[in-house]
Amino acid sequence: MTAPTVAPLSALLAEVAAGTPTVAEMARNTGLSTDVLRAGLDHLVRTGRLQATNLPIGCPPSGCGGCAAAGGCGVAEGGNSLVTLSLTRR
Amino acid sequence: MSVTDRTSLPLSLITPSAKACCRTDTGRGAAPTDPVVALVGAPNTGKSTLFNALTGAGVTMGNWPGTTVEVSRGLWRSTAAEVACDCETCTCDDADGRLDITLIDLPGTYSLDPHSPDEALTRELLVGKPAAERPDLSVVTCDAARLTSCLYLVAQLREQKLPMVVALTMGDVAAKRGVHIDVSALARELGCPVVEIDPRRRGGLMALAEAVRDGLGRPAPAPRATPLDDDDLALEDDRFAWIAHVVDAATGAAAQNARTWSDRVDRWVTAPVVGPLIFLAVMWLVFQLTTTVAAPLQDLLDDVFSGPVSQGAIVLLSAIGLGGSWVQGLVVDGLIAGVGMLLTFVPLMTLMFALLAILEDSGYLARAAVVTDRLMRSIGLPGRAFLPLIVGYGCNVPAISGTRILPNARQRILTALLVPFTSCTARLTVFVMMGAIFFGPYAGTAVFAMYVTSILIIIVVGLGLRSTLWRKEPIDPLVIDLPAYQVPTIRLTASVTWLRLKGFLQTAGGIIVITVAAVWLLQSVPVTPGKNFAEVPVSDSVYGVVSSGIAPVFAPAGFGSWESASTLLVGFVAKEAVISSWAQTYAVAEPDNHAAPGDLGAAVFQTFTESSGGHPVPAALAFMVFLMAYTPCVATLAAQWREIGPRWTLFGVGMQLVVAWTLAVAVFQVGRLFL
Numbered sequence: 078m079t080a081p082t083v084a085p086l087s088a089l090l091a092e093v094a095a096g097t098p099t100v101a102e103m104a105r106n107t108g109l110s111t112d113v114l115r116a117g118l119d120h121l122v123r124t125g126r127l128q129a130t131n132l133p134i135g136c137p138p139s140g141c142g143g144c145a146a147a148g149g150c151g152v153a154e155g156g157n158s159l160v161t162l163s164l165t166r167r
Numbered sequence: 168m169s170v171t172d173r174t175s176l177p178l179s180l181i182t183p184s185a186k187a188c189c190r191t192d193t194g195r196g197a198a199p200t201d202p203v204v205a206l207v208g209a210p211n212t213g214k215s216t217l218f219n220a221l222t223g224a225g226v227t228m229g230n231w232p233g234t235t236v237e238v239s240r241g242l243w244r245s246t247a248a249e250v251a252c253d254c255e256t257c258t259c260d261d262a263d264g265r266l267d268i269t270l271i272d273l274p275g276t277y278s279l280d281p282h283s284p285d286e287a288l289t290r291e292l293l294v295g296k297p298a299a300e301r302p303d304l305s306v307v308t309c310d311a312a313r314l315t316s317c318l319y320l321v322a323q324l325r326e327q328k329l330p331m332v333v334a335l336t337m338g339d340v341a342a343k344r345g346v347h348i349d350v351s352a353l354a355r356e357l358g359c360p361v362v363e364i365d366p367r368r369r370g371g372l373m374a375l376a377e378a379v380r381d382g383l384g385r386p387a388p389a390p391r392a393t394p395l396d397d398d399d400l401a402l403e404d405d406r407f408a409w410i411a412h413v414v415d416a417a418t419g420a421a422a423q424n425a426r427t428w429s430d431r432v433d434r435w436v437t438a439p440v441v442g443p444l445i446f447l448a449v450m451w452l453v454f455q456l457t458t459t460v461a462a463p464l465q466d467l468l469d470d471v472f473s474g475p476v477s478q479g480a481i482v483l484l485s486a487i488g489l490g491g492s493w494v495q496g497l498v499v500d501g502l503i504a505g506v507g508m509l510l511t512f513v514p515l516m517t518l519m520f521a522l523l524a525i526l527e528d529s530g531y532l533a534r535a536a537v538v539t540d541r542l543m544r545s546i547g548l549p550g551r552a553f554l555p556l557i558v559g560y561g562c563n564v565p566a567i568s569g570t571r572i573l574p575n576a577r578q579r580i581l582t583a584l585l586v587p588f589t590s591c592t593a594r595l596t597v598f599v600m601m602g603a604i605f606f607g608p609y610a611g612t613a614v615f616a617m618y619v620t621s622i623l624i625i626i627v628v629g630l631g632l633r634s635t636l637w638r639k640e641p642i643d644p645l646v647i648d649l650p651a652y653q654v655p656t657i658r659l660t661a662s663v664t665w666l667r668l669k670g671f672l673q674t675a676g677g678i679i680v681i682t683v684a685a686v687w688l689l690q691s692v693p694v695t696p697g698k699n700f701a702e703v704p705v706s707d708s709v710y711g712v713v714s715s716g717i718a719p720v721f722a723p724a725g726f727g728s729w730e731s732a733s734t735l736l737v738g739f740v741a742k743e744a745v746i747s748s749w750a751q752t753y754a755v756a757e758p759d760n761h762a763a764p765g766d767l768g769a770a771v772f773q774t775f776t777e778s779s780g781g782h783p784v785p786a787a788l789a790f791m792v793f794l795m796a797y798t799p800c801v802a803t804l805a806a807q808w809r810e811i812g813p814r815w816t817l818f819g820v821g822m823q824l825v826v827a828w829t830l831a832v833a834v835f836q837v838g839r840l841f842l
Contacts, residue, residue, distance in 0.1 A: 085407040086400060098537045099437060101430055113411045116315040120403070123282055 085109055089117045090126065201269040202383050204243070207289060207324075208308030209317050210275030213336035217308060217366040218272040221245075239272040245376040266380055271302060277316070279323040294327050304330040304382045306375070311341035311348055311363075315414050322406040325358060325391040330382045333361040334375055346418060353417035358388050429651045433534060442538040449526070449535075450618060455611030457519045458599055462610075464514035472507030493691065493700065501687035505747030506680055508767070512596045512746075516671050517664060519595065524663035528655035532557075542626075555582055556625065559589030560618075561667070563799045567806035583811045584819045585629055587799050588826075590621040592671070593742035597794055600746055604768040605775075605787040613788075617795055624796055628826060682744040686710065686737055686751055705752055724793060724831035725779035725786030725839065730771075735793070741800045785838025789831040796827035 085107070092103045100118070104111045121127040208214040222241030245266045273292060274285035281287035293301060305324060309317035324331055333353075341348065354361040360378040364371035394405050435441050477499050484495045526532050536557060543556075559566035566586045570579040590598075598617050602610030689710035693703035705711045706729065714733035721727045721735075730752055737748040753770045772783055779786035798804060798820050807816040 083408050084401075084404040085411055086404045098540050099433070101433055102437070109411060110315075110414065112315040113407065113414065116313075116319070116410070117407055119316060120277070120319060120407070123277060124280065124403070125282075126400075 085113055085117050089114060201267045202303040203269045204379060205271045205273055205302035205305045207273045207305050209277045212308040212310040212317060213366050214275060214308040220366040220369055220372060222270055241270045243268040243270040278319050304379060306332050306334050308334045308336055310337045311335050312337045312344055312346060315410060318410045318413060319406060321357060322409055326393050328387045328390050330387045331359050332378045332382050333357060333359060335361055335363045338363055348417050356413040356416045436534045437537045439541060446535050446538050451615045453522045454615045457515055458611040461515035461518050465511045468511040472503060477503050497687050501683050501751055504750040505683035508750035509679055509743050509747050515599055517668055520664040520667040521660055524660045525655045528659050530652045555586055556589055559586045561592060563587055563591050563803040564806045567803060567810050570810060580811045580815050581632055583807055585625050587803055587823055588621055588624045588796060590618055590795050591799060594795055596743055597745045598791055601787055601791050604771055605784055617791055620792060621795055678741050679743050679747055682737060682740045683747050686748045724789040725782060725835035726775060726790045728774050728778040730774045739798060782839040782842060784842045785835045788838055789835035792834050793827045793831035796830055797823050
């Protein structure tokens, strides 16, 4: 485990920019706890340094009723979706 | 009893004052001389619940983000005594130990940064006003289960000369999650009192009252030192470093960094080299289990459709005078042979969907997404494209629509062009059938090989497009927060399985029935004069003649027979129709074989043997590769047309045909040297 960094947000931004795909891997790389990293990600999204994008997996805005493939895609129930984060320029 | 005014409070009304007298009038509002205490905190930290518990009534409670959207004000008749004040019976003018406090419930906010109206208002009230107009003290509610997220606001408030008390809520939730907070250590590190409370059960309210009264009587603690740097990020970094330190001290660094067994498993499952190998092994196991376990059930259903169902239909039709007519041909050789053959795949699809649902529910598929994403990034494809492509392995249509998640048009086009190479479940049925006919006990491995080939095609074609048409596209980073592994639930597994199976059955009951009818019609219309409708050999029908016209194109790939070529034509409509059309072709060609299970396989094998010059296995492999790589279905084309326009759709169709034909020829020509 790496020693915790004194600049968590900067480290987090560097991890995102480097393409580290998971929070757990970021925790291994930075020595920060996953809680701090998640809070940091939330903060960076709120402040506009990261952009969070919902991944609706192709469902139309009208829901499954408007989709020819409804029922076959496996995402008709629930409604939760993944979120991706990407860096934004400030 | 306490009194609450729930209004949009003008900032001018927030006038801090002190008042230490209990009145007899139970309906009294806040007096100008009462001390003012502000309740602040992140949304969903129990702030409104605490406000209600302290003031008695008025604010809507709930666990919905943004409940507190306006400022509420109430009278908190605080007491440090063991028994809470009952103002309806209280008649004292100057009760010992009682303090009336004007309590202000500020909007829920994560920080004092004015990124939203709520935050701007909170900032204005707490630090924007002159010191004399600010609240006398702030109570900051913090969710113990989300301590880190709540502390940014505390960090900012500690940079001001403000008396404050931290009220720690949701201790029970935190305990369930294994988070244990050392309250005294937390207070020491924060530099302000911390009180554990449970406002829903009125727990800790006396201690909170005591801490507030104590805080009101003391000067504000010295503000936390901050870096002199003007850079916003440096200041925010300093706050987060402080938060990390505070959380470590309050919860134990070891506990914070303790690796769960999920973390340990993920270390391997998402590793750059081992991760993809595990993913491939898991998928191989899924296909092997599916084909092995479902095969007997599939044979049983095949027996039922080709035996009792077909015979029963013939008997019924004969009974009403339609025996031997074209109606019997349509029903028995068309619908029952075609749709029935497709329905024999229901056990297989059920098992496949159930296994995938289990993988999904357990959390493994999220890890597979990481593996896929890493692979895509390593070859220079946009990271986010992994999701539409994964969806494509279920069905290409929503996957094409899913390309909308990509940030720019060129990335959407690139991904939409790659999606048709993902092997959807419709193609799976054909692979399973071909696997059973040509590879026997290795059917699962053959199907698995097709999926691996699909991934390889996506990589190669993707790289090709990246290095030509998409050379200058940037690659966006992607972060996934992996859920913890969990034991799959029967309810969810059954629900997802049924949902997907229903989609398969709807396809079989809708477009496949229409396709079967159309194929039957084309097989019934004679091309040569002198033949009657529905009494013509398939090879002399419109269907047979057109198929014979294109069959030579596939001769270099070893499946240049009209029977095989015709299924590929029908496959443009939907890949499930490949099986039904095969069943129809051989049922019509050999109409006496209804009760002979397995004859379809023998007939297909014979056709491939003849068309390949005695190399049926490489020809079958080439056929499967072609089927996997060429245009999936008309619905996918329609989705592409809608998402990326006609020009790119037609480009895609051309590219798919070229890739599919080239690969099929290569597979057959190389394969026949060895097999």
